[in-house]
Amino acid sequence: MTYFVLAFGGAFVLVPLLWMISTSLKGRDQLYVYPPQWIPSPVRWENYVEVWTTLPFARFFLNSLFITILATVAEVASVAVVAYGFARFNFRGRHFLFMLMLSTMMLPSVIGMIPTFLIWRELGRLDTFTPLTAPAWFAWGPASVFMLRQFLLSVPRDFEDAAVLDGAGPLQMLRHVVLPMVRPALLVIALLAFQGNWTNFMAPLLYLNTPDKFPVTLGLKFLETSLGPGSEAPMWNLMMVVSLLVALPILVLYALAQRAFIEGIRLGGTKG
């Protein structure tokens, strides 16, 4: 009984995914064959080549990589610095600032959307990658700061006290003593940051107008007008190929992270 229900739920999850893969390997004439074909004959692997060669998909992919890597590096670095500040130093107003930061999580982004857009317009940075990358230095993601702070609070101070005696400055301390101990947490933050930036749709939609600057998320919308339901004869097979390629980096990262987490937990934090 248990297995039956589990399998039923599993089917609900899996069937759409399988259909996605199946569709991506079909020719246009096989899309509406009745009864539905799960394994297309012939299997058209060419679809995957075609996407890179005939569509501007390679450019979208490069843009996404550029934006995501820059934003992720900046986000992880600044989150680490800010979380350390909240976890290790007692100063007046710390509690208030921390609560303020957490309360910003409740606000919908749409509230600040228009004025933020106007700020970038004043700075002459519309239709550039800047609004999507540079602000990541300001510790995007209160949830990540909160999580890392929790981790840092659980790290004993002895190592830092020892490092102080060795004459380490606060930044060296952070880099060489503290952060190595919370590596798994940093990995989670990096993963979430990557995922958030890679899949972001609203911000690029606001700031980018030139199709050649689009990341994959906008690129998908762009292609949809020419290949998807917006066109005369939708090329669902190519749309599925592109969607799968958008999802692929995230899936691969999760798979890699799984192993890294297990490693990280096994090596533990006491390797100061």
Next chain:
Amino acid sequence: MAVWSWYVDALRDYAATVILLGILMLLVYAGLRALGRSRETALGFTFVLPWLVGFLAFQLFPFVASLYLAFTDYDVLSPPRWVGLENFARLLGDPKFLASLKFTALYALFSVPLGIAGSLACALLLNRDIKGVGFWRTLYYVPAVIPAVATAVLWRWLLSTDGLVNTVLAPVYALLGMEKPRWFLDPETILPGFVIMSLWGVFGANTVILLAGLKNIPRELYDAAEVDGASGWARFRHVTVPMLSPTLFYVLVTGLIGALQMFTQAFFIETPRSTVTFLQVYIYQEAFGLRHMGYASAMAWVFLLVILALTLLVFRSSPLWVYYESEVRGEDRAARGPQAPGRRLDLFRPGLRRRLRAGAPAVDDQHVA
């Protein structure tokens, strides 16, 4: 090739940001030290500065500015014109706004409870001793990591008029003597289409969170209930639900806020009659399509108030159904005497839990016939 200049310019801005931020941090540190503050205070402030600068520039300022804009008429090209409450008055008579609000609320009303019920059922099953828990857990998590844009494209294909869903369900439609639903193309079936799509994406994360919550319920409570002859349903009702209620509460709040903020999928899936849409999409269209920046700001504020009101409602209702174990232990418990049972956590024999805690056997000799 001029194309590379885009990336070079972005890198320049990126580097400039970090250099300026670094200089600012040094200045703040030096300034605080000069004012005679302790080294610790100066360092602490310096370290949280990146967030503080971002907060002031990209959160506090936009927040205040959008409140100001909500009372103006502003099309970006000419300076804002103060119009008082006009925008808000217009809102209340805007049928499209009211329709969007209703549509968004209905979506949240259906998708959130259904999603929670589904993921709770999954979590309960996975919490049993079954083979290959890791496999199932991974499987259920996959849709959660598929980007929203890909999910939207996929479900558009699945729910197209001749798509897989309609093909598979064709016998059912025949049996009910109804037409094939056209899902996203028919105003009547747009909402169910979105709800089905949301259920597919929400399973993963919530299932994992709820599963973690279930793992934290002490076994002894179930043992005690079993000894008292509680049926499976009673155990679920009187042990699982109260003990899991904080987790359920968290999932409900985050789910609600997420559902109300539906944007990406809704933007992707164009529906025929442009009157029915999600609130965030409508705000976006007004602001960036028609350049009604003032009117859109007013809408954003009303939307914020709606979210806050709903969140507050859920929070205020929480004492009625959320049970926190810690409220029973500690000071509270001392005040109510050692035997104070947990609020609404009715184990069937109040004394039993105490005995279990004290390490006594759950079943005394008289019970063993």
